[in-house]
Amino acid sequence: MKKLLTDIHNHSTFSHDGVSDLKDMLATALEKGVAFYGVSEHFDYDLCEGLQSEHGQIDERGYFHAARHLQEDYAGCMNVLVGAEFGYSDDQKVWGRYATVCEKYAPDFIVNSIHSLDGWDYFSQKAFYTTGANGERITRDEKEVFAEYCKLVERSLDAPYPYDIVGHFGYACRYFPSKKGEIFYADFADEIDGVLKKIIAKDKILEVNASTYGLKQLTLPSEAILRRYFELGGRKISYASDAHQTTSIMREREKIMELLKRMGFTYLTVPCRGEHIKVEI
Ligand SMILES: [Zn+2]
Numbered sequence: 001m002k003k004l005l006t007d008i009h010n011h012s013t014f015s016h017d018g019v020s021d022l023k024d025m026l027a028t029a030l031e032k033g034v035a036f037y038g039v040s041e042h043f044d045y046d047l048c049e050g051l052q053s054e055h056g057q058i059d060e061r062g063y064f065h066a067a068r069h070l071q072e073d074y075a076g077c078m079n080v081l082v083g084a085e086f087g088y089s090d091d092q093k094v095w096g097r098y099a100t101v102c103e104k105y106a107p108d109f110i111v112n113s114i115h116s117l118d119g120w121d122y123f124s125q126k127a128f129y130t131t132g133a134n135g136e137r138i139t140r141d142e143k144e145v146f147a148e149y150c151k152l153v154e155r156s157l158d159a160p161y162p163y164d165i166v167g168h169f170g171y172a173c174r175y176f177p178s179k180k181g182e183i184f185y186a187d188f189a190d191e192i193d194g195v196l197k198k199i200i201a202k203d204k205i206l207e208v209n210a211s212t213y214g215l216k217q218l219t220l221p222s223e224a225i226l227r228r229y230f231e232l233g234g235r236k237i238s239y240a241s242d243a244h245q246t247t248s249i250m251r252e253r254e255k256i257m258e259l260l261k262r263m264g265f266t267y268l269t270v271p272c273r274g275e276h277i278k279v280e281i
């Protein structure tokens, strides 16, 4: 087992919210000494049609074509993994679209993430409100919304398409209207344990995501959830800067590795075409 730098989950302008060009992202990653760099552009087929047309959808062919060429260019200097981030939905039609992407382009790895509820991204905060009898807006209990989110994550683990990584578990708490910016393990012990135990049973990888805007924590999921995962026997984790621009590649990596080591983790897991590669922390 070797000690190598990894960053498995990044975006470029092929994603609707990407800022830097894929070529620039790769050049920066190489400059920073990354050995395994995962490209995981957004495939947001979970979003409602209105949001999909507002964002503009990914050019599937263009992306895989360009990324595979760059992967060849970097062979021998940096392992570029050409993957995707799928936004999970309970809708079977969405599953079909993701299965087709897998068949057509055989991505090197897939991050399966929850971004939305009923087609609306948590970012839109629609999940946090409901409409009363007189059309008035009622704020929902954040605990109820988060428990519901955990159940959705649990269902996403049964997605019928091949995926490797469970993306940014805890994401919904980024957008709490109270801006509380954190959730407490004890408040959702049963729901969180349900997710963690299933990740372990299914031999999936729990992502440690460094993109924590608005949160009072270094990682997503939080330290308490990562500790619980370790306690339950979970060992497969990946590091993700979830960068959308060159300056965010490898963000907070050293600090996060220190934290993981203190918890007892000794290695990261890199998924590549169904294989799980162990890399020393
Ligand atoms: Zn995501």
Ligand SMILES: [Zn+2]
Pocket (backbone or CB within 6 Å): 009, 010, 011, 085, 242
């Ligand atoms: Zn992402």
